[in-house]
Structure formats: C-alpha cells, structure tokens
Amino acid sequence: MVSKKKQQHLLSFGIQKSWWKVIVWIGMGFGVAACHHAPDKKQRSLPYSLHLLDKNNQEYIIGVDNLDSGIIYPEQVTEMLPDSVSRNIIIRDGYYYHLRRRSKIFTRYQLQNGQLKAIAAIPLNDYGEENYLWVGKDSLLLSGLNTASDAGRYYLLNTQKMTVIASGAFDITRPEGIYKSASIGFVTKRKDRLLVGYTFHPAMENGTYTTSDTMYVATLKFPSMERIAVEKEWRSTYPGGINTIQRNDFTDEQGNFYFMTCPGIAMGHHPTAPTAILRIPANSMGTDKNYFFNLSASVIHNHAYGLWYLGNGRALVRAERKDLFTGLSDHYSVPHFEFYLLDIEKQQVIKKLPLPLDKGTRKECVLVNGNTAYIAVNNPDSGNYIWKYDIQNDRLSKGLQLSGVTDFILRIDRLQPGTR
CATH class of the missing domain: 2.40.128 (Lipocalin)
Structure with a gap:
C-alpha cells in the first residue's frame, strides 16, 4: 500500500516535499554535518547527531559534542540535505545508513571533515x-x-x-x-x-x-x-510502527519485550481502539494475556506515538491532546504533544512532565544516556530545545538550543558507541 506510506510521511509534518524527484548521484559525497564552534578533526568523532527540518521544509544533519548547553544555528554550520535523503536513517558506530527514496539504493555514510560522505551502496530490489x-x-x-x-x-x-x-x-x-x-x-x-x-x-x-x-x-x-x-x-491494533522514524518498543533488564499499539488517526487510523502497551515475557513467544496497559483509559485519555525506556521499570510516552488539533491537516503543526512518565510494571501513569507542548506528529525525540533523558521539544513560544530530564532526581532543565531556521528537531541520536 504505497499510497498509505506516502500519506504517513506527510502526516508527520503535513508538507508536500519534493521527495518524489530522483536525484542523480554520481558518487560524490555531499556536505551536511557540522558542529557549532567545532574543528573538523573533532567532527569525525562527535558523539551525537541531530536531524532538523527548517521553515522551508529543508532537512539538515548536524553533529554535536554537547547536548547540555549552547546554541546552534543550522544554516550557519551546515548545508541542506538533498531530497533523496530523509529522516528514516539508521545510525550505528559512527555510520549513517539510509534507503534512498525511489531508487531503493541502501547507502552507508560517514561524517568526514564536516560532511556526510557516501562510503558504499547496494540496491534493494x-x-x-x-x-x-x-x-x-x-x-x-x-x-x-x-x-x-x-x-x-x-x-x-x-x-x-x-x-x-x-x-x-x-x-x-x-x-x-x-x-x-x-x-x-x-x-x-x-x-x-x-x-x-x-x-x-x-x-x-x-x-x-x-x-x-x-x-x-x-x-x-x-x-x-x-x-x-x-x-x-x-485487544488493540497496529503494533509498534516504522522504527526508522520513531521508537515504540523496548526490552527491559529482565528480557521482557514491550511494544505500544498505535491506532491513532496519524498512524493506524482506527481511533476507537485504545493506545496500549503490551508485553511479551522473556520466557514466552506470545503476548502476556494478563498485561494490558491501556493508556487511552488512563489519565492520558488520548492516543500516543513514541515510547522510550528509561530503565528500572520506567518509560516515557509522547501523547497527543485531541482537544488542541482539528484533524490530520494540523496534527503536525499545532503544539499539542505531552510527555508522561510511566511505571511499566504497575501499569500506572506516574506524572506528566512539565514541558512545553511539542509539535510534530512522529519524531525520534528522546535519547536516554545513563541517568539523563534528553528530550527534544519544538514550541513556537518557548523555542526549540533539548531538555534534560534527571531521571533519578526527577528534575528538568534546558539544554542545547536549536535556533535560526530550525522548525522541527526530527531526530536525536547517539552517533558514536559508548557515548555517555
């Protein structure tokens, strides 16, 4: 159902980008990544990666060495991505992997001297x-x-x-x-x-x-x-989601696998079914019939997109506010997303984090690093920030600011192995 996939991409940000154009690529790398005030040598080992969308629907990748403070203007430090590359990127051990639009060429890239260079590619028919x-x-x-x-x-x-x-x-x-x-x-x-x-x-x-x-x-x-x-x-429908765009599952310390169903209008579009978290126990190959964390029936009382594990039985979920948007046409653009802290084992909502309302339907916007969860929030009034949530002390503070043409922080990823 190719048309469904096209629609899902547009629902995320409600924009008709020119991603149907085939970019002729002749093997030359294209520049994309940089870090504010960072020399080229440092860019080769930058620990974090940010994927941004600007106000003109152009995308950027920026390597950064610090999520805790500072300010970055993407238009000053990097070039726009070509239309053949988008946010459905897989990142591991310093490399970016991406299935190019239309051409179905799977390519490996690496940051070299501040640019994202193509290293190798294979067709996936x-x-x-x-x-x-x-x-x-x-x-x-x-x-x-x-x-x-x-x-x-x-x-x-x-x-x-x-x-x-x-x-x-x-x-x-x-x-x-x-x-x-x-x-x-x-x-x-x-x-x-x-x-x-x-x-x-x-x-x-x-x-x-x-x-x-x-x-x-x-x-x-x-x-x-x-x-x-x-x-x-x-009990619900549409398990998980496209995990190159947003995470909706995790495995805990005991090997139990949890996944969230996504029947909301922006994914499964079966809104009468509940958004829920289900469990496949470590010693089982099927869902636990005694476990069903119904988020739609909780104090959240809405659908959700995005689930991230914090450790020790706690997780964050990104839930919509159905009273603040009118439908699919403005779901991506109206700030209406809230972040809730969950007790996974007890199937309880602990609290709503006191963050500004976020916009953007699907984003890989949480990165957990030890006792800190970095949370990317885009709000026209409060700005575009990476917020720091101290998990142990239950404390929030502002971190890195993305300014200039930044409109959405689409992804926040660990670029290098062992990054803390």
Missing part, C-alpha cells in the same frame, strides 16, 4: 522499508514489504562489507480479501527465533485508510524465516 533490527555487530535485518505485492519481505545485510547475506519473503500471513496491504510494526529476536508484529489494512477510501481490528505476532525460525506459529491479538 522490490523492498519498501518498515523496520530494522541489528542481529549482530555488523548484521542488519531490514524488514518491510514487497513493493509489488505488499507481502512481508526482508534483507539480511553485512554492513561492514555492504553485501546481502540473505533476502526473501517473511513466512507470515499475506493480505487477502478486503485487506490489500500490511504493516510490520516490530521485529525482535530471541536466540534462533524472530517475533514479528503486524497488521492489515483495507483499500484506501476517500483519500484515507484504516487498520484491521486485529494484530498478529508471528514466531519465525531464524535465519530461515520459516513460520512456527501465529498469534492473533484483538
């Missing part, structure tokens, strides 16, 4: 991106859809050599009957088993789409991708 999972140090599992049939498809890559180890179809249920496409919401690995969460969508009507009232969790053998079992789950 008949593949539409949904999720990624690192299954080894240099082994990356990409899961998504066959662009022709909307059935599950995967690529297992060696990112050091930039070669395809294996590819093929996921042995999961295919869309049939009234359902014309699928969404793979999460993929997680347990020894020689994969757990794949997915759901189905009817054909789009009147320019919009919806989601089935059922989601599925398939258990597959790895690496053969042969199906062992499929579980149906009716």
Whole structure:
C-alpha cells in the first residue's frame, strides 16, 4: 500500500516535499554535518547527531559534542540535505545508513571533515522499508514489504562489507480479501527465533485508510524465516510502527519485550481502539494475556506515538491532546504533544512532565544516556530545545538550543558507541 506510506510521511509534518524527484548521484559525497564552534578533526568523532527540518521544509544533519548547553544555528554550520535523503536513517558506530527514496539504493555514510560522505551502496530490489533490527555487530535485518505485492519481505545485510547475506519473503500471513496491504510494526529476536508484529489494512477510501481490528505476532525460525506459529491479538491494533522514524518498543533488564499499539488517526487510523502497551515475557513467544496497559483509559485519555525506556521499570510516552488539533491537516503543526512518565510494571501513569507542548506528529525525540533523558521539544513560544530530564532526581532543565531556521528537531541520536 504505497499510497498509505506516502500519506504517513506527510502526516508527520503535513508538507508536500519534493521527495518524489530522483536525484542523480554520481558518487560524490555531499556536505551536511557540522558542529557549532567545532574543528573538523573533532567532527569525525562527535558523539551525537541531530536531524532538523527548517521553515522551508529543508532537512539538515548536524553533529554535536554537547547536548547540555549552547546554541546552534543550522544554516550557519551546515548545508541542506538533498531530497533523496530523509529522516528514516539508521545510525550505528559512527555510520549513517539510509534507503534512498525511489531508487531503493541502501547507502552507508560517514561524517568526514564536516560532511556526510557516501562510503558504499547496494540496491534493494522490490523492498519498501518498515523496520530494522541489528542481529549482530555488523548484521542488519531490514524488514518491510514487497513493493509489488505488499507481502512481508526482508534483507539480511553485512554492513561492514555492504553485501546481502540473505533476502526473501517473511513466512507470515499475506493480505487477502478486503485487506490489500500490511504493516510490520516490530521485529525482535530471541536466540534462533524472530517475533514479528503486524497488521492489515483495507483499500484506501476517500483519500484515507484504516487498520484491521486485529494484530498478529508471528514466531519465525531464524535465519530461515520459516513460520512456527501465529498469534492473533484483538485487544488493540497496529503494533509498534516504522522504527526508522520513531521508537515504540523496548526490552527491559529482565528480557521482557514491550511494544505500544498505535491506532491513532496519524498512524493506524482506527481511533476507537485504545493506545496500549503490551508485553511479551522473556520466557514466552506470545503476548502476556494478563498485561494490558491501556493508556487511552488512563489519565492520558488520548492516543500516543513514541515510547522510550528509561530503565528500572520506567518509560516515557509522547501523547497527543485531541482537544488542541482539528484533524490530520494540523496534527503536525499545532503544539499539542505531552510527555508522561510511566511505571511499566504497575501499569500506572506516574506524572506528566512539565514541558512545553511539542509539535510534530512522529519524531525520534528522546535519547536516554545513563541517568539523563534528553528530550527534544519544538514550541513556537518557548523555542526549540533539548531538555534534560534527571531521571533519578526527577528534575528538568534546558539544554542545547536549536535556533535560526530550525522548525522541527526530527531526530536525536547517539552517533558514536559508548557515548555517555
């Protein structure tokens, strides 16, 4: 359902960007990254990466060495990204990985002397991106859809050599009957088993789409991708989401896997179903029938997009305020998102963090570093800041400011391994 994916991208920020243009790339690197007042040598080992959108719908990547203070004007320190590169970027051990729009070329980049340089690239045929999972140090599992049939498809890559180890179809249920496409919401690995969460969508009507009232969790053998079992789950729908854009799952210290369902109008568009957190226990291959953290029925009383684990049984969720926007047309632009602190084990909302209302439908805007959670917030009145939340002492303070043409902080990522 390619048109659905196009719409989901636009829903995030409500802009018709020129991302359908094919950029002719002749192997030359293009400049993108820099850090305010930082020399080139330091840029090669910058610990953090920020992905920004400006007021003219142009995107930037900026490497930074400090999230705790300072101010950056992106237009003064870096160049705009070409239209072939967007925020669905995978970052690991100093490298950026990105599936280029339209051309389906998967490229590895690195910051070199303040520029994002292409290092290697491989084509991924008949593949539409949904999720990624690192299954080894240099082994990356990409899961998504066959662009022709909307059935599950995967690529297992060696990112050091930039070669395809294996590819093929996921042995999961295919869309049939009234359902014309699928969404793979999460993929997680347990020894020689994969757990794949997915759901189905009817054909789009009147320019919009919806989601089935059922989601599925398939258990597959790895690496053969042969199906062992499929579980149906009716308590909510649209498990997880496109994790190259925003995280909606985590694994805790005991190995329990948690994922959030996303049936709100900006993702699953099945708003009568609750946004909820479900659990797959460490010793199980199916959802815990005794665990269902219903966020929509809590004091949040809304849908949510974005879930991040803080450690020790606590997490942050980014929830919409349905009383502050009118519909999909202004969902991205109106500040209406709030951040709530959750007790995952007790299934309780602890408190709402006293942050300004945030804007932007889907953003990878939380980075947890030890006892600090960095939270990117965009508010026209309060400014664009990386806020610092002291997890142990329950204290908020302002950190790095993004000024100038900055309109949205789309991503905040750890660029280098071991960054604290």
